[in-house]
Amino acid sequence: MLVANKDLLIPARKKAYAVGAFNINNLEALLAVVEAATEEKSPVIVAVTPSAIKYAGLVYLANIVKTAAEMALVPMSLHLDHGENFEVVSKCIEAGFTSVMIDGSFLRFEENVALTKRVVNLAHSKGVSVEAELGRLAGVEESTVEEKEAVLTDPNNAKDFVEQTGVDALAVAIGTSHGAYKFKAEPKLDFERLRLIKEKLSIPLVLHGASSVPYWIIEKASKYGAELTGAKGILEEHIKKAISLGIAKINIDTDLRLAFTATVREVLTNSPKEFDPRKILGPAKEVMKEVVKGKMRLFGSSGKA
Ligand code: G3H
Ligand code: 13P
Numbered sequence: 001m002l003v004a005n006k007d008l009l010i011p012a013r014k015k016a017y018a019v020g021a022f023n024i025n026n027l028e029a030l031l032a033v034v035e036a037a038t039e040e041k042s043p044v045i046v047a048v049t050p051s052a053i054k055y056a057g058l059v060y061l062a063n064i065v066k067t068a069a070e071m072a073l074v075p076m077s078l079h080l081d082h083g084e085n086f087e088v089v090s091k092c093i094e095a096g097f098t099s100v101m102i103d104g105s106f107l108r109f110e111e112n113v114a115l116t117k118r119v120v121n122l123a124h125s126k127g128v129s130v131e132a133e134l135g136r137l138a139g140v141e142e143s144t145v146e147e148k149e150a151v152l153t154d155p156n157n158a159k160d161f162v163e164q165t166g167v168d169a170l171a172v173a174i175g176t177s178h179g180a181y182k183f184k185a186e187p188k189l190d191f192e193r194l195r196l197i198k199e200k201l202s203i204p205l206v207l208h209g210a211s212s213v214p215y216w217i218i219e220k221a222s223k224y225g226a227e228l229t230g231a232k233g234i235l236e237e238h239i240k241k242a243i244s245l246g247i248a249k250i251n252i253d254t255d256l257r258l259a260f261t262a263t264v265r266e267v268l269t270n271s272p273k274e275f276d277p278r279k280i281l282g283p284a285k286e287v288m289k290e291v292v293k294g295k296m297r298l299f300g301s302s303g304k305a
């Protein structure tokens, strides 16, 4: 069943669990996510970025997700991740997305408000949920206090932003970043900032850049030739703490990419005579699925569908 993010996230914030948003670019990743959600009886968000759309085509992606949702026994949403402008958002709404993110985090506050408001007006008229972002996702471990303040989400601004735009969910910057290299030193997030944001806002909060970069995947990928020295992600205990502080949607892309890459490398190395794509991509799908199931258990969404 295809639903809007709001229907998944309001109960999550109320009951202190989080729904995973998993990025997909192809059928294998989608199958991994949907099969995991079905086996875990978990609600799930299928996330598609503008570059995924460029890679696979809007109509193809929208329709494979809609087909999966029609067949699935769990509620799913089709979400535009990091929509960069009004045009991509409206195209996705037209194609049947049930949720969109408008990422105006690179804009000045007033411009971000204006763009987000415009998206909210269109999306809400069609029953589509809107996520926006305030603050920027960037490594901040060696930054000064002033630099951190310029990048991380300001709790008072967050309150004003939500009141002025009417968004359904807000992505916050508390020290996470995208990709496999999140920290040079020890993983550290600004939980005090998140606590203040939670106090001021009752809408679901979103954590981007939340992959854990699991050691077992890095080890397997490296064993089969990948070069991933220095890869480091978010600690699982930090994920749990973030959920207790109002995070109700957690975005995962990197961990699926790593699981895919490690497994494809393993199969190609161990079975040099293999050239049937299904025998190469099938095992990769299975490992992505195990990763997604693990996230659902960690986020507390298992059994909530
Ligand atoms: O933030 C989302 C992704 O991890 C980056 O995805 O390479 O599809 O833009 P992309
Ligand atoms: P990761 O790179 O940590 O998986 O974050 C993904 C993300 O935030 C997608 O929007």
Ligand code: ZN
Residues within 6 Å of the ligand: 082, 178, 208, 209, 251
């Ligand atoms: Zn993101």
